Amino acid sequence: MSTSFSIIAILYQAxxxxASALFASYLAQNFRVYRRLSHVKGPWLAQFSDAWLLGVIYRQRAHHEFYSVKKKFGNLARIGPNTLITCDIDQVTRMNAPRSPYVRSDWYLGFRLAPGIDNVFSMRDEKAHAKRRAQMNLGYTGKENINFEPQIDIHVLNFIDLIQRKYISTYPEMKVxxxxQKAQYFTIDVITDLATGAPFGDLATDSDQHDYLRTTMEAQPAFVMIGSVPSVNKxxxxxxxxxxLFPTAEDEIGMGKMIGIAQEKVAERFDPMRRLKIExxxxxxxxxxxxxxxxETVSESLLLILGxxxxxxxxxxxxxLCILTSPQAYCTLQAEIDAATLSSPVVRDEEARKLVYLQAVILEGLRMHPPTGGLLSKVTPPEGDTINGVFVPGGVNIATNTWALMRSENVFGPDVDCFRPERWLNVxxxxxxxxxRVVDMTFGSGRFKCLGRTIAWIELNKIFVELLRNFDWAVVDPTNPWKSANLGIIVHREFYVRVTKRVVQE
Ligand code: HEM
Structure with a gap:
């Protein structure tokens, strides 16, 4: 018998x-990981395995489940063998602060839009991230003489026009x-316009151009699951x-098509002949x-669209949804809009900022429903850290429980689960x-704060004014208003409404 055969025979016999030795080593390894954070409580399975977290993500209700975890286990809880979650305002502020020793976790790798190519959101090296942010900050905030408003106004008007053309119900005719879908047509038109100068035109055509929204929505659940398992992600x-696996510029539809458009538009800017024409x-x-x-410009313009x-x-x-299901808020907001002297056909951002009730509604909307439902986890420094009086060793992922953060009773009062813009008045x-300050944390904070916050606020300031000054609204089925899913961002579909032309009483 040859030597190799005898080795195989011995291995077979043993x-x-x-198998027992491998299993024992697996258990010992897991026990070591379990022991490191055994003093932080959380769901039972989460102490030993990522299966709990994967189950939560799979069910697409992570924000609700994390909120339940907070109610059961407190501000700091364990949601994975090496992952904790916090809704402590000071802790989140501290992790994200400039010069904090915390760094972004592997979770951010999942936001690379092409294998191996980083964008500002996926960058984990803090030096590179800070440099990229500095390169982009002025463009994002409009501080370099960029006026976002006229571009956004075009799409607000397209939205109004689409409703007037196709969706005004007059009894007995109902045009659901x-x-x-239309809210996303609006934001995608705005953002593709700002990012590439070539808006998709979803509102004008009342369709999902290039099947972008359908295909990204279909792909997102798989990407969110993969993003949550760093080893698969790597x-x-x-x-x-x-x-x-990733879409490519050669694709005819979806994200791939978007990549193609971004590459083309960016190439035009780098073409020395055309460059001169950008006025x-x-x-x-x-x-x-x-x-x-x-x-880098292609990668960042794609992130701009996605984010x-x-x-x-x-x-x-x-x-x-909050406005339409709160009669008092609906009436008060519409009355404030009617009573104010506002530019037409689209309210100016600075005018909207002065509408006290509108601002209360937007802040309360963000508080009730912060759109980012992902982990946003940062890693404790090698020497560890003390969080809420508990020592946490180095290299542990600390996720942010945004939904629970926005329901901090010590900040917002006991009725945190209720949409009540009045909490912002007479205080x-x-x-x-x-x-x-706390609601602003829906945009992240410190060195990771959302770069698109200025743009988002301009859109929000305009859209509610124009939707409510031009139309009246009702939810078609208030008992089942929409379908929602947490895909890292909390998305909705089938939010059916009945829109009627407004008759304003003088
Ligand atoms: C209401 C709307 C929005 C919300 C609530 C929001 C929220 C956030 C959050 C929570 C982060 C991550 C913070 C972290 O890593 O800890 C973020 C990052 C980012 N957002 Fe937004 N965002 C919004 C709209 C936008 C828009 C409209 C754009 C683009 C125009 C945008 C572009 C970005 C970018 C580029 C980053 C990465 C910043 C960095 O890594 O330094 N966001 N956003």
Missing amino acids: RWYI MDLA FIQIPFIGKR KPDILQSFINHNLTQE GSDTTASVIRATM SEAKYADMA
């Missing part, structure tokens, strides 16, 4: 010992409109493998002027500022 980032400052040009390479459409659409839908300046 197979049960080997899916507000979930595997698909290997270019050879990722190339077969109007815009975000893309600002990125380029701050030395982003062609590949800027679902989020704002989610807030528009949720706030509209001291200090109280208002305190509540507003």
Whole structure:
């Protein structure tokens, strides 16, 4: 018998010992991981395995389940062998603060839009991230003489026009409109316009151009699951493998089509002949002027589209649902809009900022329904940290429980689960500022704060005014108003409404 055969025979005879040894080492390893954080309580299965977290993500209701975890286990709880979740305002502020020793976790890797290529949201190296943010901050905030308003106004008007053309119900004729879909048509048109200067035109055509929304929605659940398992995530980032899984510019529809458009629009800017013709400052040009390479500019313009459409659409839908199901808020807001002297056909951002009740409605909408439902986890520094009086060793993922954070009773009062814009009225300046600071954390905070916040606020300031000054609204089935799913961002579909033309009483 040859040597190799005899080794195989020995291994075969010892197979049960080997299997037992491997299993014992697996248990010992898990026990070690379990022990490290055994002093932090959480759901039983989460102490030993990521299966609990994967189950939560799979059910697409993570924000509700994390809120239940907070109610049961307190502000700091364990949701995975190496993952804790917090809704402590000071802890979240501290993790995200400039010069904090916390870094972004592997979770952010899932936001690479092409294998191996980072964007500002997926970057985990803090030096590189800070540099990229600095290169893009002026473009995003409009501080380089970029005026977002006229571009956004065009799409607000397209939205109004679409409703007037196709969706005004007059009894007995009912023309049901899916507000979930139209809100996203609006935000995608705004953001593709800002990102590439070539709006998709979803509102004008009343259709999902390039099947972008359908295909990204279909792909998102798988990406969210993969993003939550760092080892799988790292595997698909290997270019050879990722190339077969990620969309590419050659695709005719969906994200791939978007990549193609972004590449083309960015290439035009890098073409020395065409470069001279860019007269109007815009975000893309600002990125380029701050030395982003062609590949980086494509990557960032895609992130702009991905980060800027679902989020704002989610807030528009949720706030509209809150308004339509709260008669007092609906009437008070419409009365405030009617009584104010506002520009026409689209309210100006600075005018909307002065509408006290509108601001209360938007802040309350963001509070009730923060759109980001993902972990946003940061990693404790190597020396560990003490959180809420509990020592947490280094290298542990600390996720943010945004839904619970927005329901902090010590900040907002005992009725946190209720949409009540009045909580923002007749309070001291200090109280208002305190509540507003926490709601602003829906946009993240510190060195990771959302770069698109200015743009989102302009959209929000305009859209509710124009939807309520031009139309009256009713939810078609208030007992089952929409279907919602947490896909990292909380998305909705089938939000059917009945829209009628407004008859304003003088
Ligand atoms: C209401 C709407 C929005 C909300 C609630 C929101 C929320 C957030 C949150 C929570 C983060 C991550 C913070 C973290 O990593 O800890 C973020 C990052 C980001 N958002 Fe938004 N966002 C919104 C709209 C937008 C829009 C409209 C754009 C683009 C125009 C945008 C672009 C970005 C970018 C580029 C980042 C990455 C910033 C960085 O990593 O430094 N967002 N956003």
